Amino acid sequence: MQNKLIGLIVLVLIAAGGYLGISAVNEPSTLTLYSGRGESMVRPMIERFESRTGINVDVRYGDTAQLAVLLQEEGDQTPADVFWGQDAGAMGSLAKADRLATLPESLYSDLPPIFRSRTGEWVAVTGRARTFVYSPERVSESEKPESVFDLTEPQYEGRVGWAPTNGSFQSFVTAMRHEHGDERTLEWLEAMDDNGVEAFRNNSSQVEGVADGAIDFGLVNNYYLPRYKANDEQYPAEQDFFESGDIGNLVNVAGTGIIKGTENREQAVEFIRFLLSPEAQEYFTQEVHEYPVRSDVERNPQLKPLEELVNAAPEINLDELEDLEGTLDLLREADLI
């Protein structure tokens, strides 16, 4: 028995050594991508890019925030060439930590201004609008709020959900601070809390909460409900924008950037150019239900047209969404996180 076990251990050590040897060899024409977006969405695009260009892409999937922290920990020694994150906050934090290289202007010069970073260190891949999801059975047309600020009124007491720990909610609070000031934002946060707002884990759990009757309204990103509707047309929830220009309709983005010091800059630029191409953009809007960053792709029937979104969205520069620390301080002051 013990001989077998010892034998097994030795075998394992040999195998481990073998792995070491294999993984130390790295082909030069390989691009390494750290992706905070899920594999099911990213992989089809990677496969098309590989067959189109002959460039190999190694992808490390993970949670956006964890990968952003990892990139900081790795510093100059990172094997990553490109990062693709879920939200502007993560991209901003990497830019601030000086981990992103400047992109060639030709990549983003013809995108609408809401999808560009002013510093040119990263660029939006898709747009994701903040919106409210509601129960058509328990909410009458006249009860639909015009502004996110209305939700502190007595008629919404105990009926609204939000996700204070969620990145896209925090980006929305950052935008609110920028537009209306810290004081008014804190007031709103505290008034919401006093009004019995229910805290959820993330966007999809709020959509489910509305369907299940736990809440009547939820503050979410636009693309979750369409995914539920795609499985069940009768799914008992609907969503709508606040009135045009309301901060509750903020357009956040998923973004991408090139890691500083990469030896594969050319391939990295080519990859980002592909993500912004009509072909990839059409896939993102049709299959993933997010907004394309360009208007020349076929519209997803589940989504409102891009022009309407651009109209409804408040005018916020994406770089303004970088001040997460101030937002977290505020959320802490209101005892929400």
Added chain:
Amino acid sequence: MAQRAPLHILAPALLVAVAMVVPLGYLGLRAFQADPQTVMDLVFRERNLHLLINTLKLSFGVLVVTTIIALPLAWLVTRTDMGHRRLLTILGVVPLAVPGYVMAYALIGIGGHYGITAQLFDWQLPRIQGYWGAVAGLSLYTFPYLFLNLRSALLGLDASLEESARSMGHSETAIFRRIILSQLMPSLMAGWLVIGLYALGDFGVVALMRYEVFSYAIFNQYSGAFDRIYAAWLSLMLLAIALVFVMSESVILRRRRLASTGRGVERHAPPHQLGKWRIPAWVFVSVVVLASLGLPVVILAYWLLMAPPPLSFFLEVPLVFARSAVAAMPAALLATAMALPVAYLAVRHPSRMANAVERSAYIGYAIPPLTLALALVFLALNTVTVLYQTLALLILGWALATVALAMGPLRSTLMQMRPSMEEAAHSLGHGPSSTFFNVVFPHLRKSILAALALVFLFCMKELPITFLLAPTGYTTLAVTVFSRTSEGMMAEAAPFAAAIMLFSGLSVALILNREGDRH
């Protein structure tokens, strides 16, 4: 009577302790970079106290519920004439393979306006959430930690103690309380400790159940602020709470002697006749199995049927499983190999230092996994860069996180073993290593297998360490399931989640089958 520990025990045990200090060192390094004022604001918040109380309430609830499930179950499959004991044992372990968030989704999905019962039977149950939701969710897949520990202990129990008590006229209840329960104490404590520490650090279930605990604070710092410096402070706070757990276990267990002394041959008790209790026993077992395995299976089937994915999804599953197992199996062996000398040192050569070494093994388990992974990233990049993003580092990370898990069953069996056997071997001229391999090792066979099973299942569904340490392009089943559910693509996640449960169940069955009937 404690002799100095022989070198072949002492050296590897110390090595484990040193390895555990690495993440602590990293935390210290990062914590040192912080600005004191911000630390004060972040650490001494009233809300932290509130979160802390919630955390303790949660841990307590989970310990009570898991004990109510695991103790009777372990007793039934070891000490009674209940049939199908091996099958029931496997069914009692497989819930460990259920990812926490899948269990939470399963519980949440039952009730509510759009819940399964409302959809299928037009019968709306209240939505399960909050404190009780979190307790139920965590208990239903962590009770096997306790079950496996208790089972190892019950199998090693010396029947002669009970028999003497019985012959002295003690009632069955008194025997259970005074003898069996006190013999089970080390394994109860070991199980409680790993479950308590798990409940302390869990974020997945509690977040979905919407019950706010301390892990919220850490999660927010990493995930909301993309920060690793202040997160280090919060991790240190969590470790401090974990330390209280670990120390209280060690205080309770101190000065216990479990092995029988004197003459007589160790024997195993004949099984209790269940008699009229047979039906209630089967009802209990069925409820446990239905809740812990039935629920997640139902939710997975429901996701699958809602929107069946293409066949190619299913073809991919075995490949991804093989990839996960290739790393999980060596990690299980490594963790068990690391736990063995530590447990042996602590039980056979107790001393202040042995105690400290044993306690240190809990660092890897109690530390937030993301912190542990970052520490290893830091270590690899600053020492042996070639190790970075190799499977070897992932295996090491998993092993550091699970040494404490593997230690539980080993330690309780060692505590039950009489040192006189080893002494006899010595006097017969066996050297220390010959004694260890020929006398101690065969006795530990079942506990070693239990330890392997515990670690293997942990690794199969582990996420944060895998995310950070695995080679680029290496995805495990758990990673696939997680990324799909978090995108709201439940149907695409279901086959992979089912595969974790199915294949892990089969692997555990294989491992436990090696137990044989030899004692």
